[in-house]
Amino acid sequence: MKSLFPAGRILMQTATVMLLCCAILSAEARSFTISPDLGPAPKSPTDIESAKIRHLHLARLMEKPAAPPEEPEGSCRYESEILTPPPTNRIALTFDDGPQPGKTEQVLDVLAQHGISATFFMIGKKAALHPELVARVREAGHQVVANHSWSHPNFHELDAAQQVDEIVRGDALVSQFNGPKLFRYPYGNATCAGNALIHQRGYKIVGWHIDSCDWAFERSGVVARKDAHACGVLRQYRRDYVGHVVAKARARKGGIILMHETHTRAIRQLESLIEQLIAAGFTFGTVTSPEFQASLR
Numbered sequence: 001m002k003s004l005f006p007a008g009r010i011l012m013q014t015a016t017v018m019l020l021c022c023a024i025l026s027a028e029a030r031s032f033t034i035s036p037d038l039g040p041a042p043k044s045p046t047d048i049e050s051a052k053i054r055h056l057h058l059a060r061l062m063e064k065p066a067a068p069p070e071e072p073e074g075s076c077r078y079e080s081e082i083l084t085p086p087p088t089n090r091i092a093l094t095f096d097d098g099p100q101p102g103k104t105e106q107v108l109d110v111l112a113q114h115g116i117s118a119t120f121f122m123i124g125k126k127a128a129l130h131p132e133l134v135a136r137v138r139e140a141g142h143q144v145v146a147n148h149s150w151s152h153p154n155f156h157e158l159d160a161a162q163q164v165d166e167i168v169r170g171d172a173l174v175s176q177f178n179g180p181k182l183f184r185y186p187y188g189n190a191t192c193a194g195n196a197l198i199h200q201r202g203y204k205i206v207g208w209h210i211d212s213c214d215w216a217f218e219r220s221g222v223v224a225r226k227d228a229h230a231c232g233v234l235r236q237y238r239r240d241y242v243g244h245v246v247a248k249a250r251a252r253k254g255g256i257i258l259m260h261e262t263h264t265r266a267i268r269q270l271e272s273l274i275e276q277l278i279a280a281g282f283t284f285g286t287v288t289s290p291e292f293q294a295s296l297r
């Protein structure tokens, strides 16, 4: 009887999450029916990417309870969210999906003003298009330019050969700098085969303690209800990006923060975010600082 209990609990959790997701989707459908004249605005590449992130967050919520950690593949798929405690009150800033002309420069300026080093997880294909921005990140003293795959796919949808290709082609970017080898999965979606290959090539896998949810604030500065649910933004912070991140940092007592170079609204608030983190008593390291090593895999 005892062995049946976890399975029952998992089924109940799955049913609850599915009901929640269905409720959100049906509420979305209802609001669309009520206001058919407010059709969605044309979508930018950032909007399309945000929609994919939202979809994958919801998929994760639905799948997580159904993937018992004792099953090897289940234990690999979502390990990007670091569950172990970070070094107390230390923050490591990370910026994904760059380099991004016009935005990478803004991030570098704010970091320089505060003397903070960060880690940039770059998409290989974009880095190849903008080598001058990769060089600027390096010259600004950010020792790490890290592998965020070649073209930013969802690894859960790739076969083994495609995963190898994404990791190896992204590796060409990192290897030329002779720095620490760090890999972050696009969307945080990992696989056991990918993990094995990444480790074979001498990489540490970097997840995050704190998801800034910058993509959810991007469109209007107000996080939609379904996005707040998908990314874990509390009701009182749905209009307050900085407040959301600082509250999460307080709750985790520091940690690695996930941000993106692609979201204008969040980058405009980066300075305010850093100032409020400092005011809250946090100090800054990087993911390669000794105290963060226990948070890497």
Ligand SMILES: [Zn+2]
Pocket (backbone or CB within 6 Å): 096, 097, 148, 152, 185, 186, 187
């Ligand atoms: Zn990414």
